[in-house]
Amino acid sequence: MRLSGRCYAVTGLGYSPPWCVNAGFIVGDESTLVVDTGGNTLAAQSIHGYAVAARPGNRLQAIDTEKHFDHIGGNGFFRERGIDVWGHPGIARTQAEFEAEIEEFNQAIPNPVRRERAEASAFFFQTSLVNPNRRIDRDTAFELGDCTVEILLTPGHTPTNLSVWDPADRVLFTGDCLIREYLPNLDAGTPADWRVWLESIDRLEALRPSIIVTGHGPITRGGEVQSVMDSVRNVLRDSIARGSSPTASAPA
Numbered sequence: 001m002r003l004s005g006r007c008y009a010v011t012g013l014g015y016s017p018p019w020c021v022n023a024g025f026i027v028g029d030e031s032t033l034v035v036d037t038g039g040n041t042l043a044a045q046s047i048h049g050y051a052v053a054a055r056p057g058n059r060l061q062a063i064d065t066e067k068h069f070d071h072i073g074g075n076g077f078f079r080e081r082g083i084d085v086w087g088h089p090g091i092a093r094t095q096a097e098f099e100a101e102i103e104e105f106n107q108a109i110p111n112p113v114r115r116e117r118a119e120a121s122a123f124f125f126q127t128s129l130v131n132p133n134r135r136i137d138r139d140t141a142f143e144l145g146d147c148t149v150e151i152l153l154t155p156g157h158t159p160t161n162l163s164v165w166d167p168a169d170r171v172l173f174t175g176d177c178l179i180r181e182y183l184p185n186l187d188a189g190t191p192a193d194w195r196v197w198l199e200s201i202d203r204l205e206a207l208r209p210s211i212i213v214t215g216h217g218p219i220t221r222g223g224e225v226q227s228v229m230d231s232v233r234n235v236l237r238d239s240i241a242r243g244s245s246p247t248a249s250a251p252a
């Protein structure tokens with residue numbers, strides 16, 4: 001969907017139910033920056049197709065907002081087309097990790113016949129693990145021609161999290177630094193990481209965005225911006241006080 005003059009979101013991409021994941025892109029008059037490549041090659045085909053259609057002939061670049069597979073699974077599709085994929089140097093996933101993800105998907109299939117057929121491999125059709133080929137280890141400005149967007153390091157959910165800010169259109173892509181409708185996933189970190197996460201949200205709040213594309217959940221606009229930030233903050237503060245993630249398995 002079109003969010004502003006040059007910002008678009010691609011929502012509802014598949015991942016492990018009930019999770020769907022978002023991506024998006026920002027279109028300058030020379031270059032288009034894709035934000036996240038989806039969870040698999042099929043998602044990447046959709047994102048790429050929309051991004052090309054929005055302004056054919058633009059140079060394409062992509063960026064991963066973090067290391068989890070729901071945000072990087074389409075990297076291979078982009079790299080096969082010679083498109084640079086930028087990301088934090090901490091995005092260094094292994095083939096074994098990727099295969100474990102596919103196996104976890106397969107084990108979650110309720111129907112034993114489909115499980116036996118290993119239908120998780122259909123979700124990951126022609127998908128290979130590809131890490132970013134260009135590194136972002138500090139806040140960075142991206143020139144897209146007639147506009148400049150800012151890449152901001154916003155760690156906390158993972159150490160690799162980045163956000164993308166279009167200051168002219170006041171649109172912010174946060175990856176999983178912010179999410180809505182779902183509980184944020186704190187399981188990748190510790191209370192020390194969650195304190196860093198709170199600082200990242202403070203940074204994003206200071207930008208005063210008008211529209212937020214969160215990593216998961218519907219697009220956030222206007223008065224919802226503050227409530228999304230506050231709801232993730234509340235989960236983080238409660239978890240820091242308790243010393244455990246809300247989704248951590250109960251002690252035996």
Ligand SMILES: [Zn+2]
Pocket residue numbers: 021068070071176215216
């Ligand atoms: Zn995610």
